[in-house]
Amino acid sequence: MKIKHRVAIVGGGLAGLRAAIAAYDGGVQDVAIISQLPPVRSHSVAAAGGINGSLANHPDGRDDNWEKHAFDTIKGSDYLADQDAAEVLAREAVPVIVETEHWGCPFSRNEDGTIAQRPFGGAGFPRTCYAADKTGHALLHTLYQQVVKRGIKVYTEHLVLTLAVADGRAVGAVVMDIVSGEVGTVEADALLFATGGAGKIYAHSTNNLLNTGLGMAIAYWAGVPLKDMEFIQFHPTGLWGTNILMTEGCRGEGGYLVNNQGERFMARYAPKAMELGPRDIVARSILTEILEGRGFNQGGPGGGYVHLDLRHLGEAKINERLPEVREICKNFAGIDPVYQPIPVQPSQHYTMGGISTDINGATVLKGLYAAGECACVSVHGANRLGGNSLLDTIVFGKLAGQHMARFVAEQPLQGSVDKLLEEKKAEVERRFRELFDNPGTERESALRVELQQNMFHNVGIFRQADTLEAGLAKVRELRERYRNVKVHHTGRIYNMELIRAYELRGMLDVAEAIAAGALARKESRGSHARRDYPERDDQNFLKHTLAFHTPEGVRLDYSPVTITRFQPQARKY
Amino acid sequence: MKEFKLRVFRYDPEKDAQQHYETYTVPYREGMTVLEALLWVFENLDGSLAFRYSCREAICGSCAMYVSGSYRLACRVQVKDALEGDTVTVSPLPHMRVIKDLVVDQTKLWENYARVKPWLINDEPPPERERRQSPADRAKYNKEIDCILCGSCFSSCPSGANNDEYLGPHALNWANRFFVDTRDTADRERLEIVASEYGVFRCHTIFNCVEACPKHLNPTEAIQNLKKAAMAYKLGLRK
Numbered sequence: 001m002k003i004k005h006r007v008a009i010v011g012g013g014l015a016g017l018r019a020a021i022a023a024y025d026g027g028v029q030d031v032a033i034i035s036q037l038p039p040v041r042s043h044s045v046a047a048a049g050g051i052n053g054s055l056a057n058h059p060d061g062r063d064d065n066w067e068k069h070a071f072d073t074i075k076g077s078d079y080l081a082d083q084d085a086a087e088v089l090a091r092e093a094v095p096v097i098v099e100t101e102h103w104g105c106p107f108s109r110n111e112d113g114t115i116a117q118r119p120f121g122g123a124g125f126p127r128t129c130y131a132a133d134k135t136g137h138a139l140l141h142t143l144y145q146q147v148v149k150r151g152i153k154v155y156t157e158h159l160v161l162t163l164a165v166a167d168g169r170a171v172g173a174v175v176m177d178i179v180s181g182e183v184g185t186v187e188a189d190a191l192l193f194a195t196g197g198a199g200k201i202y203a204h205s206t207n208n209l210l211n212t213g214l215g216m217a218i219a220y221w222a223g224v225p226l227k228d229m230e231f232i233q234f235h236p237t238g239l240w241g242t243n244i245l246m247t248e249g250c251r252g253e254g255g256y257l258v259n260n261q262g263e264r265f266m267a268r269y270a271p272k273a274m275e276l277g278p279r280d281i282v283a284r285s286i287l288t289e290i291l292e293g294r295g296f297n298q299g300g301p302g303g304g305y306v307h308l309d310l311r312h313l314g315e316a317k318i319n320e321r322l323p324e325v326r327e328i329c330k331n332f333a334g335i336d337p338v339y340q341p342i343p344v345q346p347s348q349h350y351t352m353g354g355i356s357t358d359i360n361g362a363t364v365l366k367g368l369y370a371a372g373e374c375a376c377v378s379v380h381g382a383n384r385l386g387g388n389s390l391l392d393t394i395v396f397g398k399l400a401g402q403h404m405a406r407f408v409a410e411q412p413l414q415g416s417v418d419k420l421l422e423e424k425k426a427e428v429e430r431r432f433r434e435l436f437d438n439p440g441t442e443r444e445s446a447l448r449v450e451l452q453q454n455m456f457h458n459v460g461i462f463r464q465a466d467t468l469e470a471g472l473a474k475v476r477e478l479r480e481r482y483r484n485v486k487v488h489h490t491g492r493i494y495n496m497e498l499i500r501a502y503e504l505r506g507m508l509d510v511a512e513a514i515a516a517g518a519l520a521r522k523e524s525r526g527s528h529a530r531r532d533y534p535e536r537d538d539q540n541f542l543k544h545t546l547a548f549h550t551p552e553g554v555r556l557d558y559s560p561v562t563i564t565r566f567q568p569q570a571r572k573y
Numbered sequence: 574m575k576e577f578k579l580r581v582f583r584y585d586p587e588k589d590a591q592q593h594y595e596t597y598t599v600p601y602r603e604g605m606t607v608l609e610a611l612l613w614v615f616e617n618l619d620g621s622l623a624f625r626y627s628c629r630e631a632i633c634g635s636c637a638m639y640v641s642g643s644y645r646l647a648c649r650v651q652v653k654d655a656l657e658g659d660t661v662t663v664s665p666l667p668h669m670r671v672i673k674d675l676v677v678d679q680t681k682l683w684e685n686y687a688r689v690k691p692w693l694i695n696d697e698p699p700p701e702r703e704r705r706q707s708p709a710d711r712a713k714y715n716k717e718i719d720c721i722l723c724g725s726c727f728s729s730c731p732s733g734a735n736n737d738e739y740l741g742p743h744a745l746n747w748a749n750r751f752f753v754d755t756r757d758t759a760d761r762e763r764l765e766i767v768a769s770e771y772g773v774f775r776c777h778t779i780f781n782c783v784e785a786c787p788k789h790l791n792p793t794e795a796i797q798n799l800k801k802a803a804m805a806y807k808l809g810l811r812k
Contacts, residue, residue: 038683040722041633055702101703104693104756106711106718113705131718137632138718145692156683179672208628209612241604244630328630331649334604445616489621491587494673497620 001177001184003155006408007031007401008188010160010173010215012039014136014393015372015400016194017143019361022401024150028408032153034160034175034186036210039144043196043208044393047136048247048324050118050128051394052387053093057114058126066090068124071566073388076122076278077381078526078536079568080228080544080561085359085377087564089388092395097129100394105142107131108321118252118321120386122278122573126252128387133249133324139390159499160186160195160215163222163368164417164424170222170368171417174428178499181492183428185421189408190367192400193219193355194393197373201511202348202460203452204303206238206245215374217506219355220513224363225546225557227376228353229510230517231527233384234461236282238347240297240305242332246325246344248386250308251275253321257286258307258341259294265306273573280383280527281573283346287461296343307341314338346461350389352380352527353517356546361400362407369404371397378544381561382526432487435501440484444501447478447485451504451511454478459515464531472515476553479508509554513547516554521545538568574601577652578660579610581622584671592671594662595619607640607655607663608647611675624675631787634723638675639664644725644785666728681737682724689740689748689766694759710755717750717795719788726782726792732775739775740767742782742792749795752802761806768803776800 006028009020012035023031033039054064069090074081101107101115108116108130120128131138147154157178164172164185172187195215199207220226236257237246251257257275259265269285270277277285286306289295295304310318310325315338318326322337329337355370357363357377363370372393379392451474458471482505489497523537524530543558579599584592597614608626615622627635629648636647641655641662655661669677695704726742727733733741740748748767751757767773773796782792805811 037627037633037635038679038722041627041635043628043633045633045721046628046630098701098703102693102695102699104751104754106714107703109706109708109711111708113707115703134632134719137721141718148687149690149692179676208633210627242629324632331631332604443616487620491585491621491673493585493587494623494676495621496615496623 001182003032003034003175003184004187005030005032006189007404008173008186008191009033009194010191011035011042011194011196011372012037012154013042013044013194013196013372014140014143014390015397016192017147018394018397019192019194019371019401019404020152021143021146021150022398023405024152026402026405028405032155033147034155034158036157036159036178038156039147039154040140042140043211044136044140044390046208046245047390048133048245049120049249049252050130050135050387051097051139051390052120052123052127052385053097053129053391054090054127055094055097055115055117055129057110058117061117061125061127064125064127066093069093069127072123073379073385074566075571076383076385078383078571079542080381080525081379082377082562083564083566084562085379088359089379089391089395093391096394096398100139100142103142103146105131106138118249119276120248120252121273121276121282122385123387128252130249132320133247133322136390160218161428161502162424163218164420165222165365166417166420169366171413172421174424178494181495183425185425187417187421189413190369190404192361192369192371192404193374194370194372194397195374197351198507198510199348199351201451201455201507201514202232203456204238204243205348206235206243207348212503212507213351213510214503214506216355217510219363219368219370220509220547220549222365222368223549224365224368225356225548226353226510226513227356227544227546228378229513229547230521230545231352231382232348232514233279233350233352233527234283234346235349236279236286236346237308237344239328239333240343240345241302243347244328244332245349246308246342250310250322250325253317254313256309258309259289260296261294265289265294270573277573278383278385283461284529286346303345305343305345308344309341310337311339311341348456350384352376352382352384359399360403361396362403369400371400382528431502432498435485435487435498436490438484438486440486442481442484442486444485444487444497444504447481448500448504448507451475451478451507455511455514459518462529462531463518465519468515468519472512472519475508475511475515479512482508509549512554516556517545517547520556542568576600577656579614580660580662581611581614581674582664583674585621585673601652605652606648607645607650607652607661608636610652610661611647611663623673632721634721637666637723637725637787639667644729644787646723646787649787666724668728668734679724682722682727682743685740685744686722686747689744690759690763691747691751693751693754693757694762695756696758704756706755713753714750716790717746719790720746721788723787725785725787729781729785731779731781732777738771740771742796745773745799746790746792746795749799752799764803764806767799768807773800773803
């Protein structure tokens with residue numbers, strides 16, 4: 001199998017699809033999407049609550065504009081976002097959202113026929129455009145429809161395993177056709193990674209079961225730094241038990257958070273914003289309630305929880321605005337939120353950090369781009385606002401695709417890279433054989449569970465030096481034990497055990513970057529909450545963490561934050 | 574219940590002469606889903622088992638299977654609701670070529686979807702802001718857009734089983750979604766597609782798709798709507 005295109009997009013979620021469309025519309029007819037899944041099965045599909053843009057359609061949002069959106073994003077980021085990038089995000093929001101509407105995206109509507117908007121956490125105005133509580137599904141299908149319309153080639157169930165770099169330029173990749181098991185090569189003038197987050201490094205994650213962060217690991221192995229990896233978002237309201245996302249839209253529509261005393265406890269933590277505080281603050285507030293004995297199921301299996309109460313919204317509003325939440329609660333928890341409160345606990349949700357890129361999605365490795373959750377532009381900084389991730393995917397997916405179209409026109413590959421690609425392919429096949437022939441007794445699935453528990457408990461919501469050190473040591477121990485992982489199933493066709501064992505190597509390296517970055521950042525900022533350093537320290541840590549891969553493990557470096565118009569100030573809600 | 578039997582369809586073309594079932598004993602946990610049971614077997618007993626999964630919350634459409642005699646999303650159906658005696662039987666979606674175990678070839682599902690031009694068609698230059706649409710008009714396709722393209726309806730349809738050139742309930746569901754959208758201007762083009770040899774008139778209103786759909790959609794109704802319009806168009810009653 002030899003795949004060759006001008007532009008290769010790795011990943012078929014929102015960022016990848018938007019980039020493919022932009023590259024195509026920018027004049028590169030020869031663009032292909034290489035995706036582990038059929039595109040509509042990507043995890044963008046599970047995004048629920050909405051996408052932010054200052055359309056000012058809501059009666060309470062008439063004074064909204066892109067500057068206010070940029071400010072809320074930067075304040076939400078605890079001033080770690082690059083402000084020039086956050087400005088682009090906010091300024092481009094209205095046109096990119098309108099564009100998806102022109103493509104047929106089924107947004108919910110106001111009486112006057114405009115796109116409906118709802119309040120979301122950390123935002124000064126009702127700014128979040130929605131399609132009931134299935135906005136990701138609506139957007140993903142819409143963009144996939146545009147890909148089908150353009151006849152853009154999609155290689156589904158093809159997993160990219162490693163990059164090929166020649167003279168400081170990404171020129172291709174090694175790929176496996178999951179269905180046949182065949183390993184082959186990809187040659188491209190430019191590649192974009194849109195491979196999603198790394199949520200499955202953690203236990204108790206809202207993410208799908210495939211978000212292992214392999215794309216981040218591949219870029220990292222190829223010498224591209226991962227930026228701000230220690231910033232992991234915990235969503236306040238994962239459904240207790242399964243940790244399925246209960247959208248922020250629940251609180252946007254007026255839902256309450258209630259402890260075992262019947263109190264709306266957010267009054268203690270964010271007296272003005274209440275339930276609509278930003279996610280880092282609300283998640284910590286919930287956990288504090290549980291840790292101080294005011295949760296339900298204290299000490300019980302599955303951990304404590306608080307109640308997300310929607311009952312006062314009434315059946316009609318829940319059916320109209322939150323139908324999927326009701327359906328999920330019925331199917332996965334056996335409760336009906338019309339009549340019962342929903343048990344929720346903070347759950348790993350989003351990777352703020354990722355492959356370091358500039359505003360055009362370009363990485364330091366020429367020819368390699370990244371967009372979406374696997375990338376870090378950075379616009380989310382230390383804490384992402386709800387409704388900004390869908391926006392991030394389509395704004396920066398589009399900009400990256402446009403930039404790639406220009407790049408490949410100006411700087412096409414010169415000469416043959418066949419020999420390099422064949423070498424890289426042989427390397428991967430050697431690694432597979434090592435996994436098959438390994439005399440060891442370690443199992444991929446057991447190591448994976450240990451990693452997930454370790455990250456959740458030691459590199460979780462509240463952090464401090466001793467647990468972070470233990471967490472980092474555990475990751476390194478697991479990496480040693482990984483050498484003894486044996487893959488028992490040696491068949492080629494749809495070999496899930498082989499894929500998962502390969503992914504685990506990437507998960508361990510990405511986990512190390514997260515834990516090391518967290519240990520070194522001796523302050524509290526956004527989602528990174530240190531018990532031993534409870535204050536933000538702009539003097540020493542108003543800077544991005546850059547994690548570089550070395551044969552010995554992670555090496556950390558730092559880079560400045562771009563400040564344009566908003567000087568850092570205390571963050572109150 | 575401490576444990577139960579998971580009876581799983583197995584076929585590995587690299588080594589199996591025949592398709593067969595294998596039965597595993599799985600420890601039961603309250604609330605356990607069939608997908609969790611499959612993952613438990615995969616992680617603890619048999620790494621050679623192949624099945625598709627992703628979101629585990631019934632929105633991505635990966636894990637549609639035939640579970641104890643019904644079309645189900647493995648991630649959503651609970652073990653206790655799929656037991657026949659002490660056994661849950663899991664088979665791949667019927668009428669599709671088995672690639673390995675529970676993984677089937679869905680090429681035709683995607684091809685047929687693309688054949689109905691599943692995108693909004695409107696050649697007029699768009700306004701600077703959104704095209705306006707009243708909540709009532711938006712509601713006209715509220716059901717159709719919930720489709721997750723899991724393939725259950727396509728697999729369950731007897732007309733499709735006889736001839737997979739038949740567009741199928743999933744594709745026609747999407748055709749109707751755009752047909753009724755007030756922003757779409759391609760009525761005639763769409764009717765010509767759905768009234769073609771492999772379109773709506775091959776639907777014999779058997780309602781299997783309605784029963785199979787995990788999202789409670791009604792593809793039969795969508796098809797009937799297109800059928801009525803296509804009939805009027807063919808008779809010259811509609812332009």
